[in-house]
Amino acid sequence: MKHTFIDQYSHKESLLHKIDPRIKVISFLVFILFVISTPKDSFLKFGLYGVLIIGLILFSKISPWSIFKRSLVVIPFTLMIFLFIPFFKEGVVMGTFFLGPLRLEVTYEGLQILGNSLAKAYLSVLCMILLISSTKFSHLLKAVERLGLPKVMLLILSFMYRYIFVIYEEFLKMWQVKEARSVGGSRLFQIKALANMVGTLFIRTYERAENVYLAMCARGFDGNIRTIDNFQLRRGDVFFLLIMILSLMSVRLV
Amino acid sequence: MTRKAIEVKELNFSYPDGRKALVDINLDVYEGEALGVIGPNGAGKSTFLLHLNGILRGNSKIKILGIEMENKSLPQIRSRAGLLFQDSENQLFMPTVFEDVAFGPLNMDLSKDEVEVVVKEALKEVDMLDYIYHHPHHLSFGEKRRIALATVLAMKPKILLLDEPTSNVDPKHRRDLINFLKELDNLTKVIATHDLELVFEVCSRVALLDQGRLITSGNPLEILKDKTLLAAHSLEVPRWLSS
Structure with missing residues (x-):
């Protein structure tokens, strides 16, 4: 039987795989927060975030091609925005199309919204894919449990x-x-x-x-779920978190 | 005089649709005994086993190691009577083998270190220690069955309830399992199965069920050789016994 597994690359050995799952979840969430709170016209910053996440992907030894293939899930969603936003936004008109009797106007602001949401969605998706691919699912569950998920x-x-x-x-x-x-x-x-x-x-x-x-x-289940984990924070983990936050901050301040 | 490990009195059980699954069953199993439960498909063998662990509750008086089966005694009973289900896929429900085997011991409030020790011991006993961090889905049927057995053994039960333990297991591991069960002679065992060779080698007594009724119980050799009795209940005397 053939099927693709969510965490099929999680058994590789790289420094990224070895980092404490809790730290990974926190740093990647922080990454996403930074990305989505970036002003919509700072495309240089989006580029730098992109460089950062691509660096992490190379660092993780997971084949970039497979991550790219998975990242395509974002297309249908942005396509929806593509269909609507550029054509129904007021602002400086850049061009006009005629679709039968319909008159469609593309505005500069509309394109900006499209570019902005495309960049934000794509960077966040890349980040999530990297997190899932570099962490065993069972560890990921434990990590979010320790971070307070019910x-x-x-x-x-x-x-x-x-x-x-x-x-x-x-x-x-x-x-x-x-x-x-x-x-x-x-x-x-x-x-x-x-x-x-x-x-x-x-x-x-x-x-x-x-x-x-x-x-x-x-086997004695009484409504309470008991689990154990062996997570131990090492110096490297804290180091990784600090590096992530520092690089995100410096991109922010560029 | 050995103590009664399982005491079943006037056990009746009907399915929600009204079909009678078990009718007036009276049966005692003594400590250290291995009881083989045989019978045709749909005889009620699995249903009977489910009662001994308190999963199903017919209107009856069942005592496990002298403990009356009641809501409040269920945790005690379930930690003493371990049940191996027919479908291992349902019995292995956690993301990794380790967590699955640890599920029972954790429910018994063992400490983290103790849990780790019993999990490793149990997996070693079924020869599956190498698979401790695997995902259960990737394993073969026989491997799943062995891990399911480990999940039961990890709870250190006094009574083993096994539902078709050898079905769909390859000959080598079936043989290993039979030998393993023979070695566990300090445990009380109830084995529901179609595998008459397993019954013959492991069990000290046989109970024959058909249509929810206990037809007879007694010495394995006598029952397994009784051509007319077995034929009347859709069973067959094994060839190696008749010749």
Whole structure:
């Protein structure tokens, strides 16, 4: 069975991978805060933030190509902005288009908003991808738990990570069984079969959830989640946090 | 006189749709005994096991190691009677093997160091120590089953309840498991299975269930050789026994 894993590069060994997950979560959040609070016309700063994050990517030994591929998720969202903002904003008109009877005006301010949101969204997404790729998911969960995320949300995330592939595999198996018996048939029939599969999958998932709960009870689960972690802050971690904040501050002051 | 490890009196249980799953079951299991529960598909073997750990609660009086099954005694009972589920995928629900095996001991309020020791011991016993930081999803079926067994052993139970422990396990690891169960002779074991060889080698007594009723219980050799009895309940005398 084939599937891509959220944290498939998290087993590599680089300095970035070794940094305490809590420190990574904090520094990357700070990075995002700096990026999104940058004034919209400071494209030099966006460039420098970009250099910083690309530096970190190279430092992490994760292939830049794979990170680039993942970062494309941001496109559909910015495309929405692209479709709306430049055409419905007042300001200095840069050009006019005619789309049939529609008269569309592109303004300088509109383009600026587009560029600004594209840069901010892309830098933040790169940062998140790097965080997830360089940290094991279980460590990431522990880190956000220590940083105060409620345990219920934590458990939901942890179950999602544990079972999403199981459910996906169940779907793949059903799909294969269907394909193995699909010889012709109308398109409508195929869609009906798919709808049934989704329904079956839902019921199975529901039943599985009940069984998992029973298995938890069988091992003494009483509603309280107990976990242990072995995080230990080292000098290198604090150093990393300081370097991150210093470089962000200096970009800010450029 | 050995003590009763499990005492089941007039156990009745119906599914929510009204179908009767267990009817008037009376059964005692003594400490150190290994009871094999056999029967056709849908006989109620799994349902019976689920009652011994308090997961299902029919209207009955069940005592585990002298402790009456009640809401407030459930934590005590669950730490003493460990249940290995049929589907290991559901039993391994944490992001890593370590956290999964640690789940039970942590619920028993052991300290961090103690937990680490029992987890490693349990994984060593099932020969899976190398997988301690793996994600359960990447493992094979047999490996998952062994880790599921470790999650139960880590709680240091007095009673082992095993639901189809050898199904879908390759011959080598099935043999390892049988030998391992034979070595655990200080534990009380209840094993629901279709694997009659396992029953014959490990169990000191056999209970035959069909349609939720306890048909008979007794010496494994006598029951496993009884052609007419087994045939009447969709079972078969194993070849290696009949010749």
